[in-house]
Amino acid sequence: MSTNHPYITIKSRVANSSRAHTQPQVRRTDSIASKKGKVYLVGSGPGDPDLLTLKAYKLLQRAEVVLHDSLVSQEILSLVNNSALLVDVGKRASHHSKHQSEINDLLVDHGSSNRCVVRLKGGDPFVYGRGGEELQALVAANIAFEVVPGITAASGCASYAGIPLTHRDYSQTVMFITAQCKNSEENLNWPSIARQNQTLVVYMGLLKNEVLAERLIKYGRAPDTAVAVIENGTTNSQRVITGTLRTLSDLVEKHRVISPALIIVGEVVSLASTLDWFTDNKLIEHTNNSDIFYELEEAV
Numbered sequence: 001m002s003t004n005h006p007y008i009t010i011k012s013r014v015a016n017s018s019r020a021h022t023q024p025q026v027r028r029t030d031s032i033a034s035k036k037g038k039v040y041l042v043g044s045g046p047g048d049p050d051l052l053t054l055k056a057y058k059l060l061q062r063a064e065v066v067l068h069d070s071l072v073s074q075e076i077l078s079l080v081n082n083s084a085l086l087v088d089v090g091k092r093a094s095h096h097s098k099h100q101s102e103i104n105d106l107l108v109d110h111g112s113s114n115r116c117v118v119r120l121k122g123g124d125p126f127v128y129g130r131g132g133e134e135l136q137a138l139v140a141a142n143i144a145f146e147v148v149p150g151i152t153a154a155s156g157c158a159s160y161a162g163i164p165l166t167h168r169d170y171s172q173t174v175m176f177i178t179a180q181c182k183n184s185e186e187n188l189n190w191p192s193i194a195r196q197n198q199t200l201v202v203y204m205g206l207l208k209n210e211v212l213a214e215r216l217i218k219y220g221r222a223p224d225t226a227v228a229v230i231e232n233g234t235t236n237s238q239r240v241i242t243g244t245l246r247t248l249s250d251l252v253e254k255h256r257v258i259s260p261a262l263i264i265v266g267e268v269v270s271l272a273s274t275l276d277w278f279t280d281n282k283l284i285e286h287t288n289n290s291d292i293f294y295e296l297e298e299a300v
């Protein structure tokens with residue numbers, strides 16, 4: 001690979017950067033500022049900066065304002081050009097730093113300013129990212145926009161855990177669900193969610209893991225169906241813990257799994273023991289045997 005390839009540039013900038021992102025920076029006035037303003041809704045992928053698209057990288061290089069979520073890592077933020085204004089609009093499950101309406105207002109304010117504005121989100125903006133709601137606010141304010149997709153957590157985490165989301169022998173369909181939704185879980189279509197030969201990927205499912213396992217078993221999934229919990233997927237602190245639906249809540253509790261974490265349910269999870277490839281990440285197989293658990297805990 002030649003040394004002027006953009007990939008190489010990304011690597012060296014990450015390694016050298018120690019830039020703090022919380023303080024607004026003085027804005028540079030140059031040719032970019034003279035271009036007509038637009039808001040770019042950009043997905044930053046699940047964590048590993050090398051999973052950014054080239055289009056996302058180029059936009060971070062020319063952005064004048066970047067409004068980002070808390071899930072976007074420092075490594076990725078260090079790729080933003082030094083003169084851009086960085087605004088953290090992040091929110092986490094119970095402690096929102098900004099309400100969605102405030103974020104929409106900020107987007108409209110910056111989008112009206114004739115600047116190149118990047119709205120940077122974890123994963124893909126259209127997968128549990130409220131990207132649609134933000135674009136609707138821009139449409140209402142007559143502000144131009146583009147969408148740059150990112151690798152969603154399901155795809156990134158599964159790949160880095162060695163879990164193919166589909167496999168001809170095990171799973172023909174994949175379903176993404178979230179445990180954090182406006183409607184109660186009572187209203188979800190559980191018979192369809194619990195279908196056999198289907199891989200289920202659960203976003204934001206940690207806090208509701210017990211009800212999830214209970215419903216899936218009640219609606220037909222076998223209690224010994226394989227389950228993986230992937231914490232901080234695709235990053236250097238990734239942990240992949242496997243178990244079964246029956247042991248899911250035990251697994252989350254005993255391994256003290258923290259957010260962000262993704263739950264994958266389905267027979268394909270069993271392939272992780274042979275397809276796990278991500279350097280330095282040992283698959284943790286959770287069993288109910290407490291002696292084995294202590295050995296594994298020491299290895300974490």
Ligand SMILES: C[S@@+](CC[C@H](N)C(=O)[O-])C[C@H]1O[C@@H](n2cnc3c(N)ncnc32)[C@H](O)[C@@H]1O
Pocket residue numbers: 046047071121122123124125126127128129151152153154157202203204205230231232233234235259260261262263
């Ligand atoms: C608000 S949703 C955003 C999803 C994002 N738009 C996407 O496409 O991946 C946040 C949830 O995504 C999942 N997630 C995102 N990044 C993750 C990662 N690196 N490892 C594990 N789960 C992740 C977790 O379930 C987390 O609670």
